[in-house]
Amino acid sequence: MPRAFELKINGASRQVETDPRRSLLSVLRDDLDLTGSKYGCGEGECGACTVLLDGRAARSCQVAVEAAAGREITTIEGLAKDSKLHPVQQAFLEAGAMQCGYCTPGMVLAVVALLGQKPKPDEAEVARALQGNLCRCGTYPRILAAVRLAAGIAEERKR
C-alpha cells in the first residue's frame, strides 16, 4: 500500500506517496526527476546510484524509501552550492576523471563521503573505499588523481 513520506533531499523537503519498499533510487529518478543518480545494476554492485545518507555513501538502489525518510539525503544535484562546484567535482574536472561520465555522479559522491571520513586517504584506502564503484571506461587512475587533488595530497612515489 502506498504511504506518504517526507524526504529531506539536498536541504529541501519533498513529499512522495509510494510503496514503502520501493528503492530510493527509483523514487529519486522517476518520481522526483533527479536523474543524476544512475541505475547500473540494481544489486548494490556498481555504485552508480550512490547518494549520501547523513553524509555517508549509500547505494540508493538498496535503500528502501521508508528507510531514507527522515534522513539527510544528498544527491549529485545538491552538491554544487550557489552554482559553485564542490571541490570534489572541481577536482574531477581538473583531473579529467571521466570518459562517458555515467559512473561520475556516484564516484563523486563516494569520494565526498570518503574525504568526510578521512581527509587524507592513502592510495590503498582510496582503492578500498571505491572498490564498489565501477567505471567500465577504466578511468580509475584519474579518479585517484582527482581524490589527491581534492584532498590536497601529492602523488605517492611509484616504487
Added chain:
Amino acid sequence: MNERLPAGFDLEPERYELQEAPFLDLELARRDFFKAAGGGLIVLLFLPAAAAAQEAGGGRRGRGFGGRMPAEIGAWLHIGEDGAVTSFTGKVEVGQGSRTSLAQAVAEELRVPADSVRMVMGDTALVPFDGGTAGSQTTPAMVPQLRRAAAAARELLIDLAAREWKEDRGLLEAAGGKVIHSRTGQAVDYGKLTRGRKLVEAVGAGAALTPASAWKVCGQPVPRAGGVDLVTGRHRYASDQRLPGMLYGKVLRPPAFGASLVSLDAKEAEAIEGVMLARDGGFAGVAAPSEREAERALAALKAEWKTSPQTAAKDLFEILKQGPGEGRDREGRPEQERGSIEEGLAAADFRLESAYTVAYIAHAPLEHRAALAEWKDGALTVWTGTQRPFGVRGELARALGVPEERVRVIVPDTGSGYGGKHTGEAAVEAARIARAAGKPVKVVWTREEEFTWAYFRPAGLIEVRSGVKKDGAITAWEFRNYNSGASAIRPLYDIPNLKVEFRPSRSPLRQGSYRALAATANHFARESHLDELARQAGIDPLELRRRNLKDPRLLAVLAAAAERFGWGRARAAGRGFGIAAGFEKGSYVAYCAEVAAAAATGKPAPEVKVERLVTAFECGAILNPDNLRNQVEGAVIMGLGGALFEAIEFEDGRILNPRFSEYRVPRFGDVPVLDTVLLDRKDLPSAGAGETPIVGVAPAIANAIFDAIGLRLRSMPLLKSRG
C-alpha cells in the same frame, strides 16, 4: 577552396563553389538548413563520390538531415549571425572524447577557441548521414572532413572581409574569431561578417589544412566538452529522458536462447490498472505508468515456450572448429599466403604447434540499453544510446514498417558502448510498445537483460604452427582463427613462409562487435606464440621480435616500452616480465608487464597480481594528449578484465552469470601501476585510439606469468580454468 575569388566577383546573395557536382537541390537544402540553423554562413562538405557511396551503402538510402540530405555530404557547419560556430556530424559521443576532439578540429581551422564550437551529434534530423561511430574511424575520417569544412569557412570569411574593406585578401588573416588586417590591425568579428546574410558554400576535398606542426588548438589537452554537466549529474543520457505522460515499458523474454513463444495469456496483466499490452508476432511487451507496475504486469504474463536443445559450453571449441555448418564454405579463404609452410618448417631448428582460446565476453557498458519512443502523426522519434544512429533509424523503419524519413533518432551522449551498442534493440522495443500504448514509452534494460540479450565478443579458437631458426629468424607461420574474426590477423613480422586464415563458425551465442574486434584474440595468440618460440630458441623475447621486424613504427613503440620498463633488468623471486606488441587501425602499441605469480595448489589457475604495465602507443599526430592518455589507460584497464577474469558462462541457452556480482569486471583494486608513453608523430595523419591499446594486454601478462613460474596459459581469460 583552393582558388580565390576573381576580383569583383559578386558574393551575394550566395555562392556555390563546387569541385564535384553533387546531386543536391541546393535551393531546397538551403531553405532547410537556414530554417534549422538560422541565418549566417553554412559550409557543406562534399565527400568524394567513392567515400559517399560507401557511407550510403552503395545507394542513396542513408540520407541525413531527416532524409533530405544526400549521402555526399559528410559534414556541415554553420556560423551564425552572432558568430556562434555550430558543427554537425553523425558521429556520437560514447565516452571516447569525440565531442571534444571534433570541436578542436573545427576550432583549429576556424582560429577560434575549442570551447566556442558547439557540436551537434547523432541526431538524424540535423546531421549528415554517417555509417556509425566504430572502427576507430572518427579521428581519421571525420576530423579531416570537419577541418576541411572549417578551413573553407575561414577562407570565405576572409573573402567577405576583403570585399568589404576593398583590400587584398593576402593581407588579411583569421585569428581569435575575427578577420584581422595584418598591416592596419583593423579587425572584424565573424558574426559581423555573416550578419544579414544567408550564404551557402559547398566544398569538396580541396581545402588546405593547417599542418600539425602549426597546430594551436589541436594537439592541446583541451578539457572534455560538457564535463560540468557530467560532474553535476545534469547531463541526460537516453535512460534519463522523459516526456509528459510517458509510460515505462518491459519486454517479455524467452527463458533461453532459441525458445519460441507458443501461447500467451495476458488477461491478468491487462487487468492491472493502467497497463497496456503490445503484441507483434513473437514479441510481447507491457507498458505501465511506473516501472514497478510494468514489472508486475510482466510477471503476470503467462507464457508458454517451446525450447530447443542448445550448445553445451564444454563443446564450444569443438563446435567452433566445425565451421559454419551445412552448405557454407568450410575452408575459409586465406587472408594472407606466401611461400610454403612445409618448407619453412623443414628449414627451422625448432618447431612448435599450439592452440589458444578466447571466451565470450560482454561489453557491460555501465549505461544499459535504453530508449524513449514517441509517435506523433505517424512519425516516430526515438532517443536512444547507440553508436549507429542511422543504422538504428533503418532498423526502426524496417521493424515498424515506416519510411526512414518518418523516423528520427536522437542520440544523447551515451554511457559508453565499446562496440556493444551498434544495434537498436531497446529502440525497436520502445517504439513497438509506444505504438500499441498510444503514449511515449521508455524501455531501460536491466543488467540481466543487458548481459543476456545484447551480443557478445565472439569466442574463438586459434591454432598456430611455426618454426624458428637458432638465430631467431622465424621460417614458418601458419595461423588459423576459428570464429573470432580476421581483424589484425596478419602479422607485421617478416616471415618468408606464411599462411594466415580465418574460418567463420556457427556461434551458439549471439556475437558482434567489441572494442578492437578480433584484434585482441589474434594478438593474444600471435604474441603468446612468439614468446613460446623465443623460449624454445633461447632468445630474449624482445630480441626475437626485433629480429623479425622491419616496420619502424612498431620497432619504435617496442623500444619505447622496453626503455620505460627497464627491460632486461633483474627480477625478484616470484616476479616475471612479459612483452607484447601490436598494430591495428593505423596505430601501434607495445606493452611490458610485470606480474607477481605463484602456482596455486589444487587449482589449475595460478595466483597472479599484475604489478606494473607499461604501454607505449603511437597513432600519428596527437589531437589531444590528455584525451589520448585517458583512452589508452581506459582500454588497457578494460583489457585487464578480458585478459584475467571476464568470461560469459552459459548452459542450455542460458547465461549463468548475468550480474556484476557474478561477472567480474576490473575494479579499483585490480589496477596495476600504469605507465603510458605516447609517441607524437606530427608528420603522420592522426589515427583513432579508442580500440588498439586493448589488443596486447593479455599476451603481455600471459608472457610475464610464464616468465615468473614457467606456466603457459593459452586461454583468455587467463585465470579461469576451462575445466
